[in-house]
Amino acid sequence: MDSSDLWTLYRSFLAVVQHGSLSRGAKDLGISQPTLGRHIAALEDRLGSGALFTRSVRGLTPTEAALAIRPHVETMNAAAAAIRRTLSAPSDALEGTVRISASDIVGTHVLPAILADLRNRHPGLVIELSLSNDTEDLIGRAVDIAVRMVRPTQKALLARRIGxxxxxxxxxxxxxxxxxxxxxxxxxxxxxxxxxxxxxxxxxxxxxxxxxxxxxxxxxxxxxxxxxxxxxxxxxxxxxxxxxxxxxxxxxxxxxxxxxxxxPIWIAMHEDLKTVRRMRTVFDHLASGMKAYLGA
Amino acid sequence: MDSSDLWTLYRSFLAVVQHGSLSRGAKDLGISQPTLGRHIAALEDRLGSGALFTRSVRGLTPTEAALAIRPHVETMNAAAAAIRRTLSAPSDALEGTVRISASDIVGTHVLPAILADLRNRHPGLVIELSLSNDTEDLIGRAVDIAVRMVRPTQKALLARRIGxxxxxxxxxxxxxxxxxxxxxxxxxxxxxxxxxxxxxxxxxxxxxxxxxxxxxxxxxxxxxxxxxxxxxxxxxxxxxxxxxxxxxxxxxxxxxxxxxxxxPIWIAMHEDLKTVRRMRTVFDHLASGMKAYLGA
DNA sequence: TGCTATCCATGCGATATTGAATATCCACTA
DNA sequence: TAGTGGATATTCAATATCGCATGGATAGCA
Structure with missing residues (x-):
């Protein structure tokens, strides 16, 4: 493993960037502080772009280079989370985890009833709800399904206009x-x-x-x-x-x-997920639920 | 490291999925075949979702679960590549790597002259050109800058309409x-x-x-x-x-x-990259080059 | 000033991971 | 039917990695 397996090191990097210190990051990852320190040192060494952090007694402060790559590592992290969700249940089962994003308003005032109904029908489903007015996360795999107020243009998205x-x-x-x-x-x-x-x-x-x-x-x-x-x-x-x-x-x-x-109200998900039964089910349920909301 | 550091294992998974066998995947990663085999076994064990591959004498065939998570691992891989590009030069330097996507036609008939001009002005730049009519890759970090024929809607994108x-x-x-x-x-x-x-x-x-x-x-x-x-x-x-x-x-x-x-012709890049000087430079150069093309 | 809390770095023994060599399996072919 | 090539599994010694214990350093505070 000499060439460049840096993926684990990226994960460690993210923990340090997020927590601001080796010790807190290590606690979060469930590894020891010396190990995490060695990970960061190894990463800096192998990337060859100078230091990623300036060490201080208060913790580690990210350098400009660290800030520059942080978003990419966050993308990796989101994708890794998506893997776990995907495997939370077999693709043909109506159980497992589905992560939904919606706006603040829709998420707090409209979706709860729709989701409650969904849960009653399919008790095995676990719903993660991410509320934000940013609409950037479908391709980056931060969420599986999104309720949006703008028409999605990306080709890889399966999108349906509700009304x-x-x-x-x-x-x-x-x-x-x-x-x-x-x-x-x-x-x-x-x-x-x-x-x-x-x-x-x-x-x-x-x-x-x-x-x-x-x-x-x-x-x-x-x-x-x-x-x-x-x-x-x-x-x-x-x-x-x-x-x-x-x-x-x-x-x-x-x-x-x-x-x-x-x-306009759209429901969108990545095309890859349409073969996963629970995704499809949630997608359809959201569509009919939102349609009912609009008609009310 | 008991909880779940699977990132390296994901990388190994991708190599096997892409190459179809442990031996070829191992060669690609620069590790040994037994090690890669153990990685796959460990991943299957820790994910707890059954086998990811069916072993045969011809190689490893991905199961449905493996196919389901493959796109997410590809996203991780694209992000990892983006990290290397980002660090290919300091963010304030006019050198390093920039990856551009464009349509077939634009990429073969319009961009070459524009890029040649760019290279003459900034010899330190390395350009990667990805041609495809799919427009899914900016958020997933597969490319840094895209020349598109549709208006990008994602909020996190910095987009400019050329004409x-x-x-x-x-x-x-x-x-x-x-x-x-x-x-x-x-x-x-x-x-x-x-x-x-x-x-x-x-x-x-x-x-x-x-x-x-x-x-x-x-x-x-x-x-x-x-x-x-x-x-x-x-x-x-x-x-x-x-x-x-x-x-x-x-x-x-x-x-x-x-x-x-x-x-319509748009140039778009992720907002995160606008502080990276070479990204900004290439973005602006593409904008003026495409504008000249339209005016010609 | 001394106490405490929090941080990073280092030494060292225990452990986990790796690669080379090798065994084994199977499809294909002369 | 025996041989070949390409594949996965197993063994075992070398080595890389880890966590624990500990040292040292600084900020905040009484």
């Missing part, structure tokens, strides 16, 4: 009672608006569609959940998916005819 | 001299048409745009290069990017006003 969730402006009843509701878009200036903080491509699109921008918001947050929380707490006017607003109750639509736009 | 290449129908002069050219779309039935073989989403889109379908083609191939070769050899009428047709010469446009559509 579209209309996004509208709402206010909680308690807010409406106290402050009334705007009759026209101009009245917005007199109201408390809940919106985004940082500019993201997605937000820019949304802002253009409804002709609102960051400066008009009274409460700015990048957490959709926080925004929804503020909305239901009666803080002010905010966006909400129409089916979700119906389900939550006590939310009254604002200028429903005038402001709003459609958010 | 659009118009796709038109052409015939080689020699064909036109012998058979004449169609005056209307209906005349196509009397001509030899070069087109695609299998139905792909991309082809379906293209077919819809120009109102042609598979049954009308006299020569069917899924290799764009073969189609272009047939076109320039005077086989019949076929599609070609307008700037490329101009550059090749001896190609005459057919119904230029009537048939054709625009192919």
């Amino acid at each position: 579209a969730a209309r996004l509208g402006v709402y206010a909680h009843k308690s807010y409406a009672d106290r402050h009334g509701l705007p009759a026209t878009r101009r009245d917005f200036a007199q109201h408390a608006l809940i919106g985004f903080d940082r500019e993201t491509p997605y937000m820019r699109m949304m802002a253009a569609a409804v002709k609102l921008d960051r400066s008009m918001f009274t409460l700015r947050t990048d957490s959709d959940l926080a925004a929804l929380g503020a909305l239901t707490a009666g803080f002010g006017l905010g966006f909400c998916q129409v089916p979700l607003a119906r389900r939550l109750g006590n939310l009254v639509p604002v200028l429903a005819g005038e402001i709003g736009f459609d958010l | 659009a290449a118009r796709l038109g129908v052409y015939a080689h002069k020699s064909y036109a001299d012998r058979h004449g050219l169609p005056a209307t779309r209906r005349d196509f039935a009397q001509h030899a048409l070069i087109g695609f073989d299998r139905e792909t989403p991309y082809m379906r889109m293209m077919a819809a745009a120009v109102k042609l379908d598979r049954s009308m083609f006299t020569l069917r191939t899924d290799s764009d290069l073969a189609a272009l070769g047939a076109l320039t050899a005077g086989f019949g009428l076929g599609f070609c990017q307008v700037p490329l047709a101009r550059r090749l010469g001896n190609l005459v446009p057919v119904l230029a006003g009537e048939i054709g559509f625009d192919l």
Whole structure:
């Protein structure tokens, strides 16, 4: 083993980068601190690109080179995790682990009921739910199936369009009672608006569609959940998916005819997984569950 | 090391799957056949999902489970390769390796000149060129930079739209001299048409745009290069990017006003790489080179 | 200043892993 | 039917790797 088996060393590298010290990394990996130290030394030696860490008494600080390769090692790690999931059960069985990603809102307010139903039908299934508004992880194998609000373009993905969730402006009843509701878009200036903080491509699109921008918001947050929380707490006017607003109750639509736009809903998974029965089952169940949500 | 360091074992697994036998895989990895055999046995044992291979005297045949995890291991492998590329030079230097993916046509007819120019300016650069019409590999780290014909949607990608290449129908002069050219779309039935073989989403889109379908083609191939070769050899009428047709010469446009559509051109790379100087440099150079190609 | 907690490095015996040699199996062929 | 080539398994001594114990160093704090 002289040429270059570095894979184990990469794994050790990741533990150190994530934990910041040899001892903590070693504990996480279940190996000893001296061994992990030797791994890092061996890796630096064999890569021949100088030090990956600067040793200090507080731990190991990654160098620029270490930061540069870190994302790649994370990709390896995600793929390794995917292997374990794949083998968590035979491919023709309706049990084992499936990892799903979805947005904050969908993951907390829409999926739980769908997943509970799924679990009742197939008790052997184990669901991992990863909530994030980033949509980068299907190819990198960080998750098996994704519920998305944008059309996936990658060829290797099996994607199905479920429909579209209309996004509208709402206010909680308690807010409406106290402050009334705007009759026209101009009245917005007199109201408390809940919106985004940082500019993201997605937000820019949304802002253009409804002709609102960051400066008009009274409460700015990048957490959709926080925004929804503020909305239901009666803080002010905010966006909400129409089916979700119906389900939550006590939310009254604002200028429903005038402001709003459609958010397409897609379910996607890697094509490789379509032969794995539980993946296919979860995929189909998510599709029908989301369709029911849209129709509600 | 009892819990689960399987990364090295995954690497061994991949070698066996790729080469079909322990002995060939071992030669590829630079380790001995008994060692590799023990790796596979250990992996099967620790994964606890039964055999990964059926041993025969002809070699090792992957089981269904092995086939299921293979893509994930390939992802790990691609990421490992990306690490080596990243470290092939310091991140602030204009040397080292950059891996680019592009379509067959662009890779063979457009990029070479652009890359040659690049190499003249920065002799320390090493370019790896991966040609394929699949566009799945940026997140999985199989390549660093991609030239694409579709808009990338993934958030973690840094993408720039260069413009659009118009796709038109052409015939080689020699064909036109012998058979004449169609005056209307209906005349196509009397001509030899070069087109695609299998139905792909991309082809379906293209077919819809120009109102042609598979049954009308006299020569069917899924290799764009073969189609272009047939076109320039005077086989019949076929599609070609307008700037490329101009550059090749001896190609005459057919119904230029009537048939054709625009192919957007994008350059994309992972956002992580934008701090690596040579990546940025190649990205920018590709952008300006492709823009020049479109303008030509 | 001295105590503690946390960190990395080193020496050393125990253990696990490796490679060379070899045995064995089987398909194929003259 | 015997020989050949290519394959996997086994044995065993050499060696690489590991964990434990320990040393040394620094920051925080009373």
